[in-house]
Amino acid sequence: MAPENGYDHDEVQSLLGAYALDALPETERARVAEHLPGCAACRAELAELTGAVDALALTVAERDPSPELRERLRLAAVASLDGAAPGTPLAGAAPVPDAPPRPTAQPNIRLVANRFAPWAIAAVFLLFALGMLGWNVSLRQQVSAASVALQTTSAAPAARGELTYLKGRQVLILDVRDLPALAPGEVYQVWLIQGSTPIPSGVFAASSARLALAADPANYQAVAITVEPGPLGNSTPQGDKVVVTPLTALGG
Amino acid sequence: MAEAADVELLHAISRRDPDALVALYDRYGRLAFGLAYRILGDPATAEEVVQDAFMRVWQRADSFDAERGSLRAWLLSIVHHRAIDQVRKRGIHPEDEALDPIAPRLGVSDVWGDVLATLEAEQVRRAVAELPGEQRQAIELAYFGGLTHSEIAQQTGIPLGTIKSRLRLGLRRLQQLLVADTGQAEKISGT
Numbered sequence: 001m002a003p004e005n006g007y008d009h010d011e012v013q014s015l016l017g018a019y020a021l022d023a024l025p026e027t028e029r030a031r032v033a034e035h036l037p038g039c040a041a042c043r044a045e046l047a048e049l050t051g052a053v054d055a056l057a058l059t060v061a062e063r064d065p066s067p068e069l070r071e072r073l074r075l076a077a078v079a080s081l082d083g084a085a086p087g088t089p090l091a092g093a094a095p096v097p098d099a100p101p102r103p104t105a106q107p108n109i110r111l112v113a114n115r116f117a118p119w120a121i122a123a124v125f126l127l128f129a130l131g132m133l134g135w136n137v138s139l140r141q142q143v144s145a146a147s148v149a150l151q152t153t154s155a156a157p158a159a160r161g162e163l164t165y166l167k168g169r170q171v172l173i174l175d176v177r178d179l180p181a182l183a184p185g186e187v188y189q190v191w192l193i194q195g196s197t198p199i200p201s202g203v204f205a206a207s208s209a210r211l212a213l214a215a216d217p218a219n220y221q222a223v224a225i226t227v228e229p230g231p232l233g234n235s236t237p238q239g240d241k242v243v244v245t246p247l248t249a250l251g252g
Numbered sequence: 253m254a255e256a257a258d259v260e261l262l263h264a265i266s267r268r269d270p271d272a273l274v275a276l277y278d279r280y281g282r283l284a285f286g287l288a289y290r291i292l293g294d295p296a297t298a299e300e301v302v303q304d305a306f307m308r309v310w311q312r313a314d315s316f317d318a319e320r321g322s323l324r325a326w327l328l329s330i331v332h333h334r335a336i337d338q339v340r341k342r343g344i345h346p347e348d349e350a351l352d353p354i355a356p357r358l359g360v361s362d363v364w365g366d367v368l369a370t371l372e373a374e375q376v377r378r379a380v381a382e383l384p385g386e387q388r389q390a391i392e393l394a395y396f397g398g399l400t401h402s403e404i405a406q407q408t409g410i411p412l413g414t415i416k417s418r419l420r421l422g423l424r425r426l427q428q429l430l431v432a433d434t435g436q437a438e439k440i441s442g443t
Contacts, residue, residue: 014413017420018401022336023394025402049420052427056395057328058376063286069299073277076303077270077310 007031012042020049148249155227156180156242165217165250172215172250174223177208179242182227188242189233193222203233217250258323265313273310280324281306284331291335291396301338305330332395339398371430379429387422390415 012035018024019032036043150161161176179188187205191198192215202211213223225243228234261279264272284305288298308330309316309323316326380388393404401419405412 054325062282
């Protein structure tokens with residue numbers, strides 16, 4: 001009723017249909033939104049109109065998306081969980097052509113889901129395994145698994161964590177916590193050591209992370225983590241080692 | 253009953269169970285994609301929108317009050333808003349990008365929430381078909397076309413004031429038809 005913003009009650013009311021349909025330009029939309037908290041009558045009408053708008057969605061014909069969408073969604077959900085990151089760099093992939101980046105609350109989800117093409121099959125599998133690990137089901141009781149503690153260096157005195165090998169899935173889970181904070185532009189890079197050759201196996205920038213590596217420890221001697229320049233890391237380790245853990249106890 | 257199962261799914265999603273999100277997708281993914289595709293006409297962008305919407309539910313399940321509304325309606329409203337957002341990004345009105353697609357729903361009454369959760373597609377199609385043609389047209393241009401009220405007025409050559417009232421009256425009529433059809437009329441008027 002108070003036309004302080006230039007809109008009286010009747011004007012707002014006449015716009016409620018368009019408002020419910022999200023069919024108002026921003027200035028008008030904002031004025032309606034301003035009026036609502038103080039006007040029970042408009043709120044009540046809007047609730048009814050909004051319900052009708054919601055019902056319109058049901059009039060469309062159902063349609064099959066591509067079968068991959070289901071796993072992409074699962075992947076994105078699992079990847080968003082605390083500490084679960086895929087063991088591969090996310091940066092540097094090609095942008096998605098059809099969808100200009102939008103400001104969303106979870107930009108990384110899009111990255112993970114869309115920039116994975118070459119890794120999709122492996123990543124879906126790995127993250128599925130990771131996902132199961134995190135839930136109320138204790139995977140260790142269901143799948144043969146073995147763990148060793150990470151061995152950290154003097155460069156990361158507070159760090160700890162473990163390596164767990166899921167034999168049935170040939171997935172090595174690297175769980176590390178409390179690494180020192182990185183300088184801007186640096187990343188932690190994971191290496192699987194095969195003979196004397198370090199194979200780059202993923203980067204992360206947090207001080208705690210959980211990564212899934214598609215690796216059978218029998219084929220490697222050790223896992224190491226070093227500090228390297230971001231966002232992609234190096235092709236061979238150059239920086240300080242923070243973790244070096246032999247895989248002998250896991251069959252390496 | 254779908255509604256009760258939705259509440260359980262929502263709780264599991266709040267507990268961060270990805271299987272619950274996938275189960276929700278199995279239940280409503282085809283409908284969500286049908287809606288996004290209808291608006292966008294482009295399967296790749298429609299899939300992006302659908303994935304975004306499900307991820308939004310995943311991230312925001314805590315903030316959704318299942319007592320106050322239907323999970324299906326919430327999900328589809330996110331799909332709708334994001335799809336319209338994409339349509340508008342194709343170059344009509346950049347200023348509309350500021351719209352928050354998931355503003356919390358204001359006070360949908362409990363009974364109306366129940367109606368929404370149990371509506372069948374055929375009921376809604378029937379009710380929409382009963383609307384006067386000019387109301388239906390205006391609503392569809394806004395809902396599926398992403399047009400604003402003034403764009404609808406321009407495209408149809410009908411005065412803006414008339415479009416405003418067609419949108420409002422059409423939606424009210426639709427709501428009444430749906431409530432009557434689900435046999436909830438007395439309960440609604442009693443609240």
